[in-house]
Amino acid sequence: MNRFTMTLAAAAASTMALASAAFAGDQYVDETGFAVSGYDVVAYFDLDAKPVGQTQTPGVPGNSNITAEYNGATFAFSTEENRDKFVADPARYAPQYDGHCAYGVAQGGKVPANPNLWRIVDDKLYLNITDVVVGFWEEDIPGNIDKSETNWVSIEPEAASSSTIPKFTSEAPKS
Template identity: 60%
Template sequence: MRSTFRTLAAAAALAVSLGGAALAGPQYVDASGFAVSGFDVVAYFDKAQAPVGQSQPAPTPGKASITAEHNGATFAFATDANRARFLADPEAYAPQFDGHCAFGVAKGGKVPGDPQLWRIVDGRLYLNLQKSVQGMWEQDIPGHIATAGGNWPGLDPKPASERPVPELTAGLAPVAN
């Protein structure tokens, strides 16, 4: 039984690491009407990352006139070249867990990811809910990614929930969408 669970969890984690093949619903879209709050997801991959524990460079805003549809959402891009890169392989650029907080998914729930709290790990874009949550996620990035990958296929397919995330500490309430 235990080995079956490990095998299933490993398969789910692998599916997520290979491009988010296991989907738990549509891409999260906030009040901006765009995925990732209208920031250019391709541009994240062109930025130099700050070391773990330090703030990342600001994301690049996309333009409402340069967009593409993917996973039920509109993504905006700063340039036509970035849009073309995205269209060639959207799963390579779209945030993992459909733009939900990577730590929240690791803890068993879906809350919005903040596009300003990002990190690229193994060629994949991850977002977190708030700075303190990102700090907890960064304490064991590989472990949290593996746990989130195992949790992801079983989560409610609806976008970010207003329900609390299991196992998050009391002081870290999810953002209502």
């Protein structure tokens, strides 16, 4: 590959990266300073998921010394292996709707999400804000995802929620 072709390829890759970053909205970050309250987003994919209507297994807190940057936020991980998986494919592991409540997005807004109120659907991580909201979300998960996807296009550019997660005491990532 000659120098011109390599420069053109590098410029195209840089432009694509900037376009992807510009398309991504602000990640929800709470008082911990971490995305998903410092919980390990890769670990959700290894947890035993409970059936609809049952409380999920709690998320796994990350370690403040094992981190990666994505979508303008710092994500914490419980292991270096999980961090490496995330770095290799962050879009696969990052929560939908920039870490905002999936049902909130279905209703047309950006509200925070509790990292212990999660569900993986079609290999995507969705978070919700409260137990009551989880009930509404689970009444029609496919319908709520459709509404969220439709609404997300118009609300995605808005600033991230700055609200605190109700009834949630964040475990700061472990050191």
